[in-house]
Amino acid sequence: MRTWIRLMVLALLPLNYLSANDTIYKSNEEKSKEQAIAYAKHGQTSSRYLAYRDIPFFITKYVKGNKTLDYGSGAGFSTRFLCDLNMEAEGVDISEEMLAQASMIYPEIPFYFMQNGNIPVLDQNYDLVFSSYVLFELGSEQEVLNYLGEAKRVMKEDGVLIAVTGSQDMYSRDWYIFNTDYPENKNLESGDLARIYLREAEIEFTDFYWTEADYRLFFKKAGFDLLEVHYPLGKEDEGYAWKDEVACSPFVVFVAKKQ
Numbered sequence: 689m690r691t692w693i694r695l696m697v698l699a700l701l702p703l704n705y706l707s708a709n710d711t712i713y714k715s716n717e718e719k720s721k722e723q724a725i726a727y728a729k730h731g732q733t734s735s736r737y738l739a740y741r742d743i744p745f746f747i748t749k750y751v752k753g754n755k756t757l758d759y760g761s762g763a764g765f766s767t768r769f770l771c772d773l774n775m776e777a778e779g780v781d782i783s784e785e786m787l788a789q790a791s792m793i794y795p796e797i798p799f800y801f802m803q804n805g806n807i808p809v810l811d812q813n814y815d816l817v818f819s820s821y822v823l824f825e826l827g828s829e830q831e832v833l834n835y836l837g838e839a840k841r842v843m844k845e846d847g848v849l850i851a852v853t854g855s856q857d858m859y860s861r862d863w864y865i866f867n868t869d870y871p872e873n874k875n876l877e878s879g880d881l882a883r884i885y886l887r888e889a890e891i892e893f894t895d896f897y898w899t900e901a902d903y904r905l906f907f908k909k910a911g912f913d914l915l916e917v918h919y920p921l922g923k924e925d926e927g928y929a930w931k932d933e934v935a936c937s938p939f940v941v942f943v944a945k946k947q
């Protein structure tokens with residue numbers, strides 16, 4: 689297409705369309721600076737509200753101390769969430785661009801770069817390892833097992849892992865939070881790449897779809913016992929116009945301990 693025609697077409701597109709496609713966040717690729725900046729704007733949304741609403745309850749119920757790792761801390765929002773719960777939290781991530789955003793936005797929190805799959809701390813260090821929106825970025829069983837294995841290594845013997853990820857309903861329902869109506873989401877099989885649009889933040893993501901049965905298997909193989917498998921449901925009086933969120937959940941929260 690000639691340049692001037694392309695420019696005219698771009699000028700006519702709605703802003704949402706442009707921002708969504710320019711900043712598409714791909715789970716299976718190294719994050720660019722633009723993606724990290726776009727992600728960093730994705731702070732307190734209805735998605736976070738629902739995904740995190742019940743986490744304080746599980747921390748109070750199962751976690752014995754304060755020392756906490758936010759494993760896959762991204763732009764630091766999840767780490768700040770833990771600090772606000774009076775946890776002594778630090779973050780670790782494989783993406784330098786995400787860590788740069790996190791350190792700039794939350795200079796008071798320590799963030800560490802993770803190379804070759806190794807968290808740069810000694811064994812049995814943390815009372816809580818928190819994993820927020822990371823498991824669905826992992827595209828093979830081996831990647832999930834490596835990730836969980838490293839979490840297990842750095843947890844104290846009586847430590848707890850809390851992982852929030854997409855449920856197996858995430859890409860097939862009519863949500864208030866997300867639009868999931870994409871051709872590639874039809875007939876998904878566990879391990880397939882799926883597409884999702886976060887309405888409030890105007891970001892499109894590609895993530896990996898895993899069934900609950902597969903997640904359960906991964907935890908078992910990595911040496912964890914599950915304490916809870918929780919689906920946070922939207923409630924009437926929360927100020928959000930929930931749709932399918934009241935009947936099933938786009939998220940699943942796994943609470944696990946070492947076997």
Ligand SMILES: C[S@@+](CC[C@H](N)C(=O)[O-])C[C@H]1O[C@@H](n2cnc3c(N)ncnc32)[C@H](O)[C@@H]1O
Binds near residue numbers: 762763820822825
């Ligand atoms: C969707 S972001 C979530 C960030 C943050 N936890 C939050 O809730 O906003 C996923 C993050 O996980 C990181 N990540 C992906 N694979 C990882 C791995 N194997 N180990 C550690 N971090 C990983 C990515 O670099 C990215 O920053």
